[in-house]
Every structure is written in C-alpha cells, then in structure tokens.
Amino acid sequence: MPELPEVETIRLSLLAPLTNRRITGSAIGAFPGVIGAMDWSMFEQGVRDRTIQGIRRRGKYLLIELDDESGIEVHLRMTGNLTLLPAEVDPVRFEYLVITLDDGQTLRYSDQRKFGRVLFHPAVDRSWMAAKLGPEPLTPAFSSAYLERKLRGRTAAIKALILDQRIIAGVGNIYADEALFRSKIHPLQPGGSLTVAEISSLVRSIKHVLRMGVENRGTSFSSYRDGYGESGANQFRLRIYGRGRSGEPCTRCRGPLTIVEAGGRSSHVCLRCQPLRMIEGAGSGARERQRR
C-alpha cells in the first residue's frame, strides 16, 4: 500500500545515508524477476562502483541516481520494502535484492508478494516518467483549473479518475478515500458531474491528506516501513479508510459506513456525508434506461 507519502518517507529516510555512497556490489535472491527482463550481469555490472548522487521521487516511483546518468528505479507496488541494514545482518524475510555500499551498510529490497520491481536504467533522461504520470499533487501544477480540465465530460467514477496515475501521480486507495470523505463526494459520482466548488475542495483535500501523510511518516497498515524499518503513524489519523470493515460509525456524523466498489477497489463511504447525486443522461443513467 505504499502511496505518495510512504514513498516520500522512504526517500527522505534514505537520502542522507545513501548520498555519496559508492556501490561495491549487489546480489540477487530467489526471485530474479525482481529486476525485470534485464540480465543479472547487466544489472550487477551497471551499478558496481557507481556513486549514488541522490534519490528522486515521481508519484509512487523512486529513482536512485548514479554518477554516470544511469539510475535504479524502484516501485514497491503492494508489499515492497527498502531497508538499510549493516552487511552482517541476516537476510530479511522475502529479500530478493541486496546492494552493498562502501560504508559497510547494505540496501535490501524485500517483497512478500513479488509485485514490485527494481529496474536498472543505463541512461535516465530528464523526462523520466513524464509520459506515464500526471502532475505531482503537492505542486502548483495540480490545481483546480487542471483537475476541472481533466474531469470535463468524464462519466467514470471520480474515485477511478483520481486513482489514474496519468491524471494525478501518487494517490492510491487509502488517500483517495480520505480525500473524497473530507470533500463529501461519493466515490461513484461521475467525474464530469462534479461542481466547480467540489473540484476545488477535492484538490485541497488531496493536498491536505498527502501532506498529513508525509508529516506522519506514512500509513503503516500492513507491511509498509521506512528505510530504517520504522512504522509510520498516519494510520491513527485516517478518518474513514478501514473503518467500514470494523463496523465503526462515521467520524463526522456517527452514521453507518458502507463499502462500495469504485475504480475496481473497495471504497469506504458514509452515504449520509457523501450522498450520490444522480445526473440526467450520464453514463449510469443510460445503463439504467436499457434495463427498463
């Protein structure tokens, strides 16, 4: 479940210890697919003796920049973890890649479900990820004017649209539910039916919940930890995510919470606070007409 705040927390925790460190070697574990289709020798030779210049983040992607224009791209997907540990420490559970540094530390990539990837790119251009990802939500480029433009005419559920990384980079299921709840918008509301006021509120809510997530060093529900293996604290600050399943009432109106499916994933919603407004002639309306 690492989303933008979790990935940013990992980046911040690893930035100082990795910067200016030379990579002295690397080792692959029981799941060679972790580095993608590339031959292991290519990866190993590519990173060896390179010095780490910095770590960038775009959406949920990390890029460990090396001193020759190459870079190591990391996507944690669901259960990936990057952990900095002394070389003598035994392998952690599900450890599939180890990068050894010149100061006796090692960067370990572990991943229970093997969804994540650690890719070596021999040449990283300045537009890294630009074609695949929308604007960073915590920059001015993500504005209500921008989101209005993106939502205009769209019949898909607003939740599906804000989970679309081409529209906003870095929002996942947890922060999407939190932002929609704060802005009192039903996850299934067609994107194009949102009012200007709702869009402006949603943009502010997305920025707010992501900033809060970063301030609290991420949401640790299951496997997420920062680069030192430490849990975050944002799970205690969530207003709706996960509460529907445990039968808790709405934190705003004390009414019942519901779980609906939106954007292909479970979404926590308070139907009292986030009523669904039906729109004449919208996509779902056309489908209902067919049924009759």
Added chain:
DNA sequence: CATTACCTGCAA
C-alpha cells in the same frame, strides 16, 4: 471504459 492477472499471507 472496466476487468483480469500478477502474488502470498491472513482473516473469516
């Protein structure tokens, strides 16, 4: 546009 595949631990 929505749905499925990819994975595995864990709760029901």
Added chain:
DNA sequence: TTGCAGGTAATG
C-alpha cells in the same frame, strides 16, 4: 477453504 488486500500492465 475461500476470499480479500491493491498498484499497475495487459486485455476486452
């Protein structure tokens, strides 16, 4: 034993 967790690529 079943189904759910969910980010993304591939598929319909």
